[in-house]
Amino acid sequence: MKKRVLILGGRGRVGSCVAQDIIHFIPEVEIIVTGRKTIQSQPPLDPRMQFLELELAEHDSLKAAISSVDLVIHCAGPFHYRDATVLKLCIDAGVNYIDVSDNRSFTIQALSYHHQAQEKGITAVINTGIFPGISNSLVRFCVEQLDQVENIHLSYVVGGSGGAGITVMRTTFLGLQRPFEVWKEGKWQQVKPYSDREDIEFPAPYGKLGVYWFDMPECYTLAQSFDVKTVVTKFGTFPDFYNYLTQMVAHRWPPSWLQQTAVIEFLSQVSYAMTTFTDYFSGIGVAVRSSTQGYKDQKRVECCSTLTHENTAVAAGIGTGSVAQLLLANQLNQPGVWPIEQALPTDLFKQTLEERHVSIQLEYLTPV
Known part of the structure; x- marks a missing residue:
């Protein structure tokens, strides 16, 4: 049947x-x-x-x-x-x-x-x-390559809208509403969303792009799933100017604004309209990079797995x-x-x- x-x-x-x-x-x-x-x-x-x-x-x-x-x-x-x-x-x-x-x-x-x-x-x-999802399984894949794992660093970059529609825009701006806890150096510590930019080398065609702290379920579940000291989850977009606009909203707008449904919807609609145009040259793909640091055969190593796809959705x-x-x-x-x-x-x-x-x-x- x-x-x-x-x-x-x-x-x-x-x-x-x-x-x-x-x-x-x-x-x-x-x-x-x-x-x-x-x-x-x-x-x-x-x-x-x-x-x-x-x-x-x-x-x-x-x-x-x-x-x-x-x-x-x-x-x-x-x-x-x-x-x-x-x-x-x-x-x-x-x-x-x-x-x-x-x-x-x-x-x-x-x-x-x-x-x-x-x-x-x-x-x-x-x-x-994809993230969370395939990204988490990439981490498990890397963890299993090592004898002992200390740190997990998971980063993602998405081209424009990612082809995922306006819902992903709402999710992004909702994620800027408040600080969140991450597992760092063996304890839960609070960080601000879209802070602490890192430039990460992603596979072609993306190259080196900026990523920022973002509150994802992986922040929580990976720390529960694996015995590690630190779990980093960072997100960025391409073109890079979207990152600076998002960072400005996260850190310069009054926090009370981001608690308002109407403001979230306004930001989502404007961003979706912008990416509808820039998607033509940025593409709507995704790159995920999982890095685990630890020991293999008594030597300190970093295991890195990457995956790309031309359409995030x-x-x-x-x-x-x-x-x-x-x-x-x-x-x-x-x-x-x-x-x-x-x-x-x-x-x-x-x-x-x-x-x-x-x-x-x-x-x-x-x-x-």
Whole structure:
């Protein structure tokens, strides 16, 4: 029998990419994509897909949709505004769950349902996508190359809008609202968003670009997943002038402004309009660089893995679609609620990327 998948927010940029990945790599599947309303201008769905108009706040309709499928994929961000209701309903219904969440508070709330999911035999994998998602698995890959790891440095750069639509703009500006805690030198310390610029050498075509502290779930989960002294997660955009504009908003605008929904929406709309133009020469790709410092064969080394893709939204679809493929094939069966780096073995991670012709570059460096 065909497996049935429900993709919440499946008409959005990332949700659509997740759906396309699943359609391409899982032949025996039916997909239900949800949205708030039918939009006539959107392209027609694949014959194996159907649209369901659904509001997440309508719990009876949401319960009914969840109970009719084998897997739920939550792509309806921004996750700053979401709670773990969908996950809880999936656990109650005995349905496996994946999401593309990218918010620390949401992540902590979701992980609190770990034992409930274990008791029901439900596998729930959170923070899938590109960052978080593929990025976390790159870290696990590097960690496994070393005998002992002390420091993790994870950095990302995105070209323009990343092809991910206005939601990613909202997520960016919501991430500037307040300082956050990071794991540095064996203790939690507070840092300001979009601070402490570093120039990182990314693979071609990006080269050396600036990245800044940004509050991602990886700040929290990687410190829980691996016994390390420091976890750094930094983000930047291309062209570089967007970084300076974002830094100005983060550090020079009154903090009270960024707490206002209308201000966040204004910034998001303006930024999206700007990137719609600059995307023509910046591209919408992504580069991820994972660096782990530690010891191998009693020598101090740095293991560095990198990955690039020409379309950030498609890369997110690959990350989430890969996990869906493994769950539906019963190759990933680990009851509980897990961040992606704890759930996905490296051999399966590399296998699914190879199937999608996405390559990882690995090298050893001498730490400074």
